[in-house]
Amino acid sequence: MNANPSGCRWCGIEQREHARRWKPPVGWHTWEQPTQAQIKQRMQDRRARRTR
Numbered sequence: 001m002n003a004n005p006s007g008c009r010w011c012g013i014e015q016r017e018h019a020r021r022w023k024p025p026v027g028w029h030t031w032e033q034p035t036q037a038q039i040k041q042r043m044q045d046r047r048a049r050r051t052r
């Protein structure tokens with residue numbers, strides 16, 4: 001998934017364009033702040049993709 005580092009912790013969509021989304025396993029949800037570990041992981045993923 002092409003998640004934004006600051007995107008929702010469940011689906012990676014940015015807060016301003018999120019509204020309500022359905023995504024397993026959480027189901028319907030509003031934007032939630034990602035954990036520090038998630039932000040770090042996403043930045044690492046993004047860096048890995050760029051170097052390929």
Ligand SMILES: [Zn+2]
Pocket residue numbers: 008009010011012013018021029030031032
């Ligand atoms: Zn979400």
